[in-house]
Amino acid sequence: MSLGRWSVPVVGRTAHGPGVVELEVEAPALAASIRPGQFVMLFPETPGAPYLGRPMSYFRRSEETMSVLFRVVGAGTRHLAALVRGDRLSALGPLGQPFPDPEPGEVCLVGGGVGVPPLYDWARTLREQGHGVTVLLGARSADQLLGEAAFSPIAAQLLVATDDGSRGHHGPVTSLLPASTATVYACGPSAMLKAVQEWARGRAAPAYLTLEARMACGFGACLGCTVAAANPDPAKGDYGRYVRVCTDGPTFAAGAVLL
Numbered sequence: 172m173s174l175g176r177w178s179v180p181v182v183g184r185t186a187h188g189p190g191v192v193e194l195e196v197e198a199p200a201l202a203a204s205i206r207p208g209q210f211v212m213l214f215p216e217t218p219g220a221p222y223l224g225r226p227m228s229y230f231r232r233s234e235e236t237m238s239v240l241f242r243v244v245g246a247g248t249r250h251l252a253a254l255v256r257g258d259r260l261s262a263l264g265p266l267g268q269p270f271p272d273p274e275p276g277e278v279c280l281v282g283g284g285v286g287v288p289p290l291y292d293w294a295r296t297l298r299e300q301g302h303g304v305t306v307l308l309g310a311r312s313a314d315q316l317l318g319e320a321a322f323s324p325i326a327a328q329l330l331v332a333t334d335d336g337s338r339g340h341h342g343p344v345t346s347l348l349p350a351s352t353a354t355v356y357a358c359g360p361s362a363m364l365k366a367v368q369e370w371a372r373g374r375a376a377p378a379y380l381t382l383e384a385r386m387a388c389g390f391g392a393c394l395g396c397t398v399a400a401a402n403p404d405p406a407k408g409d410y411g412r413y414v415r416v417c418t419d420g421p422t423f424a425a426g427a428v429l430l
């Protein structure tokens with residue numbers, strides 16, 4: 172199905188710890204067409220909501236519904252978090268590219284903070300395809316950790332790390348990265364993505380990073396989300412170029428972008 176914009180009703184709202192909300196909307200057309208790795212732009216239909224939509228990965232979906240899981244950080248997410256059952260929002264999507272397919276064999280998913288939501292349906296899909304899925308979840312502290320209960324029935328191995336040691340490994344989640352040939356997908360704060368990028372340098376198996384750039388349009392028109400592509404080759408007249416996170420991404424091979 173191609174890109175569309177729908178006015179959809181909120182059918183569920185669940186708090187997942189301090190300032191984190193899962194919002195479920197009835198959106199059968201979107202739920203049927205969106206693929207793991209893609210996202211939507213959300214526009215709360217409430218007075219005073221920002222004019223520009225806010226990009227969100229989807230977390231879970233069923234035949235009829237789709238949910239997003241987000242942290243409240245500013246005006247847009249505050250308006251989204253204030254919605255209750257029966258309120259409506261507009262959703263533009265599906266946007267962006269789905270996750271690239273992995274190599275045969277093991278897959279490792281690394282999620283930090285609110286980078287965890289896009290990985291859940293991907294883990295489910297990979298498991299259905301027969302991949303063994305290791306999931307590494309990181310957060311500042313135990314009360315900010317997302318997704319542990321959702322991932323535990325799916326993951327062959329689930330490891331947790333917190334910066335303050337209040338749950339799981341004490342330290343960055345990237346210190347749990349495996350020395351295996353697993354295909355790696357990482358989504359989280361830029362420091363985490365930089366660490367994965369560094370770790371993946373020279374590695375034979377692929378690693379992919381999902382970026383969360385600020386976005387105005389979400390479909391390639393405004394150039395507000397661009398990041399520099401890596402590896403310009405001046406000898407071939409390539410002095411560097413930019414890629415759009417919204418349409419070329421949001422997921423890129425670890426060596427393909429400058430962070």
Ligand SMILES: Cc1cc2nc3c(=O)[nH]c(=O)nc-3n(C[C@H](O)[C@H](O)[C@H](O)COP(=O)(O)OP(=O)(O)OC[C@H]3O[C@@H](n4cnc5c(N)ncnc54)[C@H](O)[C@@H]3O)c2cc1C
Pocket residue numbers: 210221225226227228229239240241242243244245246247248249285286288289382383384385386421
């Ligand atoms: C493809 C994509 C998927 C996303 N998926 C999720 C998700 O599943 N869950 C979730 O919680 N968030 C997700 N985000 C981030 C989310 O879009 C922002 O948190 C949101 O747009 C902030 O809007 P706001 O109006 O509440 O905050 P604003 O008032 O716009 O900003 C508040 C603060 O957050 C910072 N900020 C805003 N947007 C971003 C961003 N994209 N990256 C880094 N810092 C930002 C600002 O610099 C500022 O400091 C995603 C972003 C992208 C691009």
Ligand code: FES
Pocket residue numbers: 385386387388389390391392393394395396397415416417418
């Ligand atoms: S957000 Fe407008 S081009 Fe990417």
